[in-house]
Amino acid sequence: xxxxxxxxxxxxxxxxxxxxxxxxxxxxxxxxxxxxxxxxxxxxxxxxxxxxxxxxxxxxxxxxxxxxxxxxxxxxxxxxxxxxxxxxxxxxxxxxxxxxxxxxxxxxxxxxxxxxxxxxxxxxxxxxxxxxxxxxxxxxxxxxxxxxxxxxxxxx
Amino acid sequence: xxxxxxxxxxxxxxxxxxxxxxxxxxxxxxxxxxxxxxxxxxxxxxxxxxxxxxxxxxxxxxxxxxxxxxxxxxxxxxxxxxxxxxxxxxxxxxxxxxxxxxxxxxxxxxxxxxxxxxxxxxxxxxxxxxxxxxxxxxxxxxxxxxxxxxxxxxxx
Numbered sequence: 035x036x037x038x039x040x041x042x043x044x045x046x047x048x049x050x051x052x053x054x055x056x057x058x059x060x061x062x063x064x065x066x067x068x069x070x071x072x073x074x075x076x077x078x079x080x081x082x083x084x085x086x087x088x089x090x091x092x093x094x095x096x097x098x099x100x101x102x103x104x105x106x107x108x109x110x111x112x113x114x115x116x117x118x119x120x121x122x123x124x125x126x127x128x129x130x131x132x133x134x135x136x137x138x139x140x141x142x143x144x145x146x147x148x149x150x151x152x153x154x155x156x157x158x159x160x161x162x163x164x165x166x167x168x169x170x171x172x173x174x175x176x177x178x179x180x181x182x183x184x185x186x187x188x189x190x
Numbered sequence: 191x192x193x194x195x196x197x198x199x200x201x202x203x204x205x206x207x208x209x210x211x212x213x214x215x216x217x218x219x220x221x222x223x224x225x226x227x228x229x230x231x232x233x234x235x236x237x238x239x240x241x242x243x244x245x246x247x248x249x250x251x252x253x254x255x256x257x258x259x260x261x262x263x264x265x266x267x268x269x270x271x272x273x274x275x276x277x278x279x280x281x282x283x284x285x286x287x288x289x290x291x292x293x294x295x296x297x298x299x300x301x302x303x304x305x306x307x308x309x310x311x312x313x314x315x316x317x318x319x320x321x322x323x324x325x326x327x328x329x330x331x332x333x334x335x336x337x338x339x340x341x342x343x344x345x346x
Contacts, residue, residue: 042325049333053340059333079344084259084283085246094239103240113333115324118311119282122275124320125307127240132322135330144334145345151281155274156312164280166288168271169198174291177205177215177269178300184209188235189301 041065041111042135048075049088049113056080059144062088062112064096064105064129071108072096088112089120093127103190104128114141117148118155197221197267198291204231205244205269212236215300218244218268220252220261220285227264228252244268245276249283259346260284270297273304274311 041063048061052075060076074091078084089112097103109131110116115138116124124132138148159166181187197219204217208231216232230247234240245268253259265287271294272280280288294304315322337343 038325039327042327043329046327046329046332050336053333053336053343056342056344058346059337061333078259078282078346082253082257082259083250084253084261084346085241085250085279090241093241097238097240101238103234103238105240115315115322117278117282119275119278121311122273122278122307123241125310126234126273126275129320132320133325134322135325135327136334137324140331140334144331144338146334151278152311154281155277155308159271164285164288166271166290168293169194169289169291171195171198171202171291173199173202175296175300176202177209177217178292178296178302180206180209181215182300186212187209188212190214190235190240 037068038111038133041070041109042113042133044070044073045088045111045113046135048073052076052088058088058146060088060112060114062092062110064092064108064110066096066100066105066108071099085119087117087120089116090123093123093129097127106130109133114138114146118151193224194267194289197226197265198269198289200226200229201244201267201269202291204229208232208244214244214302216244216269218248218266220248220264220266222252222256222261222264227255241275243273243276245272246279249279249285253283262286265289270294270302274307 058076063073072095114136214232219229228251270292
């Protein structure tokens with residue numbers, strides 16, 4: 035358990051450091067074979083990137099470093115329970131384990147409330163407060179047809 | 191409705207073009223005041239970035255261009271219904287409207303099945319197939335405390 039404590043405390047330390055650097059109170063580290071291979075704070079405001087949550091930043095950095103788009107065998111340690119965007123990124127990246135300290139309820143108490151997005155994802159498309167509008171057009175499935183026919187594709 | 195058709199067809203055209211460039215069959219454009227301000231295909235495999243879905247790429251580009259981390263008043267047109275990661279990114283970016291062509295069912299028929307992630311998000315933390323493990327540590331809420339005390343913060 036000690037190694038897990040070391041890594042989660044590093045994620046928390048990064049989160050605190052990140053606040054002092056003008057960013058949000060979140061940090062994450064990615065570990066492979068016992069070694070930290072990527073780490074980041076949340077840099078949404080510093081980099082004008084609403085997707086630059088700590089976990090997403092760390093996933094991007096780990097993939098750059100390993101030159102892969104999959105992170106099987108890696109664990110991510112986050113100072114806070116991942117939001118739905120980061121949770122989904124963790125699945126797309128095929129990370130193997132997720133450890134976190136603060137819960138979404140702890141975050142909500144400090145004004146970082148993901149529950150709205152958790153609720154919206156579960157709703158039927160027509161019931162969300164951002165309108166999601168399906169358009170019926172002739173070539174809807176053309177990209178998938180081309181993909182299936184294309185021989186040099188890299189599956190992911 | 192014509193302008194919506196123009197933009198959704200551009201997203202589909204980008205998706206087809208992207209396949210021919212070695213990427214996945216997805217494209218997205220972001221429109222503000224009737225003008226396309228950002229567009230992208232899915233570049234997961236070309237850039238080794240599992241978060242580089244078309245919508246996320248377009249959001250990042252639009253934010254860079256407008257020098258902001260919020261996209262109120264913008265619409266996104268995607269060749270396919272956004273996955274949960276992109277949906278969440280759309281909420282974090284505060285995009286106002288979402289138009290899409292293919293549905294998640296169309297995508298699943300071509301081997302791009304997001305339903306697993308939709309299902310996993312809705313599950314309690316302990317029931318997911320990637321283990322999500324809450325760690326009880328002393329400094330869990332320290333980042334939020336520091337954030338609340340920090341005077342120079344940029345809220346988001």
